Amino acid sequence: MELTNIEQAIREGCTVYAFRSDIGLCIVRIEDEHKQLKGSGEHAHAITALQKADLDYVAEGRSYSEVRDCSRTNHQNQSVAEADNLDIWIGS
DSSP states (O other): OOOOHHHHHHHHTTTTEEETTTTTTEEEEEEEETOOOOEEEEEEEEHHHHHHHHHHTTTTTTOOOHHHSHHHHHTTTGGGGOOOHHHHHHHH
């Protein structure tokens, strides 16, 4: 899988952060050197959150409330067995 937009953001000086929220969602933020949000993604699985952030960067970033995943309760019920190594690494 390619994340060419995130790669471009890094080349342009942005920083990419990934972390787990208190309810277990993976949050990915792309910020410029002034800490301004340039893209974000949220999902139960890290790879999907990265893909969403990759697309959001091209859309020139939207507010968190516009991109957050509204189906949070479904994500809370995801099995740990469904997690891949990236999910486990970000969650630790």
